[in-house]
Amino acid sequence: MTLLDLTRRPDADDAPAPAPALAAKPSLVGLTRARLAEALSSVGVPERQLRMRAGQLNHWLHNRGATSFDQMTNVSKDLRATLAEAFTLDRPxxxxxxxxxxxxxxxxxxxxxxxxxxxxxxxxxxxxxxxxxxxxxxxxxxxxxxxxxxxxxxxxxxxxxxxxxxxxxxxxxxxxxxxxxxGGAAPEGASVPTxxxxxxxxxxxxxxxxxxxxxxxxxxxxxxxxxxxxxxxxxxxxxxxxxxxxxxxxxxxxxxxxxxxxxxxxxxxxxxxxxxxxxxxxxxxxxxxxxxxxxxxxxxxxxxxxxxxxxxxxxxxxxxxxxxxxxxxxxxxxxxxxxxxxxxxxxxxxxxxxxxxxxxxxxxxxxxxxxxxxxxxxxSAACGQLKSETQRVRAKDRQALEAAE
Structure with a gap:
C-alpha cells in the first residue's frame, strides 16, 4: 500500500483539491462514559437510563471489542437498531x-x-x-x-x-x-502472539x-x-x-x-x-x-x-x-x-x-x-523515528475546499 498523498503535483497548482469524504455517522469507539451518555441521550434514551446504558456500551466497546451493535446481547433489540442508525463502531x-x-x-x-x-x-x-x-x-x-x-x-x-x-x-x-x-477469539486476519x-x-x-x-x-x-x-x-x-x-x-x-x-x-x-x-x-x-x-x-x-x-x-x-x-x-x-x-x-x-x-x-x-x-x-518504529506524510492544508487548498462545498 502507499501512503495517502497529500502533496500537490507541480503542474496542478490551480486544480481544485477534491473535498474529503466525511463519515456519514460518527463512531462511538474510544468515547468516555460521559460522551457515550451524550450519544445515548441524543437518540432518545431516558435520562434515568443513561448511566446504566453508557456502562453497557463501555463494556462492549472497550472490554469485549465489539465491532457490531448486534453483539451487544444485553442491550434491547430496538436500542441496538436505533444506535446502528445513528452511529458506527468504526476504527481508524x-x-x-x-x-x-x-x-x-x-x-x-x-x-x-x-x-x-x-x-x-x-x-x-x-x-x-x-x-x-x-x-x-x-x-x-x-x-x-x-x-x-x-x-x-x-x-x-x-x-x-x-x-x-x-x-x-x-x-x-x-x-x-x-x-x-x-472473552473473545482473535478476529480473522489478526496477528496473534503465542x-x-x-x-x-x-x-x-x-x-x-x-x-x-x-x-x-x-x-x-x-x-x-x-x-x-x-x-x-x-x-x-x-x-x-x-x-x-x-x-x-x-x-x-x-x-x-x-x-x-x-x-x-x-x-x-x-x-x-x-x-x-x-x-x-x-x-x-x-x-x-x-x-x-x-x-x-x-x-x-x-x-x-x-x-x-x-x-x-x-x-x-x-x-x-x-x-x-x-x-x-x-x-x-x-x-x-x-x-x-x-x-x-x-x-x-x-x-x-x-x-x-x-x-x-x-x-x-x-x-x-x-x-x-x-x-x-x-x-522505522524505534524511538524518534515516527513520521507520517500528512501535511497541513495550505490556504490555497482550503479555498478550493470551500469552493467545492
Whole structure:
C-alpha cells in the first residue's frame, strides 16, 4: 500500500483539491462514559437510563471489542437498531502494517477528516512485545511543534491535535490486530502472539506529538484506557512523556495519575536549547522544580528521565556526572537511548563502549540506568523515528475546499 498523498503535483497548482469524504455517522469507539451518555441521550434514551446504558456500551466497546451493535446481547433489540442508525463502531483505517524482525509492529492509521475544510490525517502507533509484557506507544498529535534535532517526527509540522477517542482508538486497533480482547477469539486476519497472557499491558505516550500540548484529550483518553470495566490498563502502567511543558506538568499528575517521563537529553541549557528547543522557554531549572513537585512522585513512582545518546554531543563522562548531580534528591530512573538514525539526521549514535561507560557512572551514583534496546529499527518504529506524510492544508487548498462545498 502507499501512503495517502497529500502533496500537490507541480503542474496542478490551480486544480481544485477534491473535498474529503466525511463519515456519514460518527463512531462511538474510544468515547468516555460521559460522551457515550451524550450519544445515548441524543437518540432518545431516558435520562434515568443513561448511566446504566453508557456502562453497557463501555463494556462492549472497550472490554469485549465489539465491532457490531448486534453483539451487544444485553442491550434491547430496538436500542441496538436505533444506535446502528445513528452511529458506527468504526476504527481508524490501517493504511500499512509492518512487522519487525524483533516482533515490533507498526501501524500507520488514517483518521477521518474532522470537517469539510480538513483532510484525513495519519498517525503511527507502535507495539513492542517484551518478556512478560507488551507496550503500546501511542501518538497524541499529527506532527509536532517542538523540532527536537534528533527526532524525525519533529521534521513534520503540526497538523492538528488528536481527539481523546482517536488516541484510544490506537489501542483498540492494536487489540483487534493482536486478538487481545476479553472473552473473545482473535478476529480473522489478526496477528496473534503465542506467548500467552494479555498482549498490551502498558501504554506510553511517546509517539507523535507533545502530549502536554493536548492535555485535555490525553486526560480523557487515559480515563477510558484506565477504566477497570473497559480497557483496564492501570494508571501506573500508563506513562506520559513530555519535553518539558512545565505549566501543565502538575495538572497532568493531578488529573490523570499517570507516570511521568521527561525527554531530557542534555544537562546544560546551552546544549538543550539546541537539542530540545522548548528549553528556551522552560529552562532546566524550571523543569527540575516541576519534577520535584510532581504529584505522587516517590521512590515507588519514580520519574523516568530519557536521555538519547548522541556521539560527541552529550555522551562524555563529564555529562554523566553532571546528570547525576542534576537529579540529586529526585525519585528518578534514567533510560539511556541509543540514537536511532533517520534520513537526513544530523546526529550519529554513541559508540557502545561510550554508552556503557556513561551507564556505569550513573549506576554507581545509585540510579537505575538501563540502556534501552533499540526495537523496530528495520521498520522505522524505534524511538524518534515516527513520521507520517500528512501535511497541513495550505490556504490555497482550503479555498478550493470551500469552493467545492
Amino acid at each position: 483505517e490501517i493504511v500499512t502494517e509492518q512487522i519487525s524482525s524483533d516482533g515490533t509492529r507498526k501501524w500507520l492509521l488514517r483518521l477521518p477528516a474532522q470537517g469539510p475544510r480538513t483532510r484525513p490525517a495519519e498517525v503511527e502507533t507502535v507495539y513492542i512485545p517484551e518478556e512478560g509484557r507488551g507496550t503500546l506507544c501511542v501518538s497524541s498529535q499529527v506532527g509536532c511543534t517542538l523540532t527536537c534535532s534528533f527526532c524525525h517526527t519533529g521534521t513534520q509540522v503540526l497538523v492538528r491535535n488528536l481527539t481523546a477517542a482517536e488516541i484510544v482508538a490506537q489501542l483498540i486497533v492494536a487489540r483487534d490486530r493482536l486478538g487481545d480482547w476479553s 506467548d500467552g497472557g494479555r498482549f498490551v499491558t502498558n501504554i506510553v505516550f511517546m509517539g507523535m506529538g507533545e502530549p502536554l500540548y493536548n492535555l485535555d484529550a490525553v486526560r480523557d483518553a487515559i480515563e477510558v484506557m484506565a477504566d477497570g470495566e473497559g480497557l483496564g490498563i492501570g494508571r501506573r502502567k500508563i506513562t506520559v512523556s513530555t519535553s518539558g511543558v512545565v505549566p501543565e506538568m502538575r495538572r497532568l499528575g493531578e488529573e490523570t495519575g499517570a507516570q511521568l517521563a521527561i525527554s531530557l537529553h542534555a544537562v546544560r541549557d546551552d546544549l538543550r536549547d539546541v537539542l530540545v528547543p522548548i528549553n528556551k522557554k522552560y529552562p532546566i531549572a524550571q523543569l527540575m522544580e516541576a519534577c520535584r513537585t510532581y504529584p505522587g512522585a516517590s521512590n515507588a513512582r519514580r520519574i523516568t528521565f530519557e536521555y538519547v545518546m548522541l556521539k560527541g554531543v552529550n555522551d562524555s563522562p563529564a555529562d554523566a556526572r553532571a546528570l547525576v548531580k542534576l537529579l540529586a534528591g529526585l525519585p528518578a530512573k534514567i533510560n539511556l537511548i541509543p540514537f536511532n538514525p533517520w534520513p537526513g539526521s544530523p546526529h550519529a549514535c554513541s559508540d557502545w563502549a561510550t554508552i556503557e561507560a556513561f551507564s556505569e557512572i550513573v549506576f554507581r551514583a545509585g540510579y537505575a540506568s538501563p540502556v534501552r534496546t533499540p526495537r523496530g529499527r528495520d521498520i
